[in-house]
Amino acid sequence: MLTLIGVAPRAIATGVLPGNSRDGRIGHLTLDDSAAVAATVLAEGGSQGEILEVTGPEAVTDTDIAAALTEATGHRVRLTGRPAAPVADYFAAHRADLVG
Incomplete structure (x- = not known):
């Protein structure tokens, strides 16, 4: 869950939760x-x-997380499925935003 601390605010702000786990829980x-x-x-x-x-x-799935963020904040957050390499690139590019 700690990995979501930096991702959640950005997902709420942009309306996009990047993920690649598909239906994986x-x-x-x-x-x-x-x-x-x-x-x-x-x-x-x-x-x-x-x-x-x-x-x-x-x-939980990434879809569950997006739904929970939407419900908790009132801001629509949708999951955007991405292959593993672009997700890793996203996290690398936004590392400073994610870890403070």
Whole structure:
């Protein structure tokens, strides 16, 4: 979810959410999600040497995210599907805007 922090304001301002995951679902994590997992693992132990697969509470598509941004702000945000290379170029070109 942290990757959306810089993208969301630009998507709201422009009405465009770039993405290339098609119908793929992602269980985005918030900082609080990550902290809760870390606290539990540290408190309970027993996971040495294990790889923990951690996901957010709900797997969503980019279309779901665009709809949620539209609903939350009242500004229409639409998903524009793009091949992976142009999406990477977009993020590289707007890095300063996205990470502050």
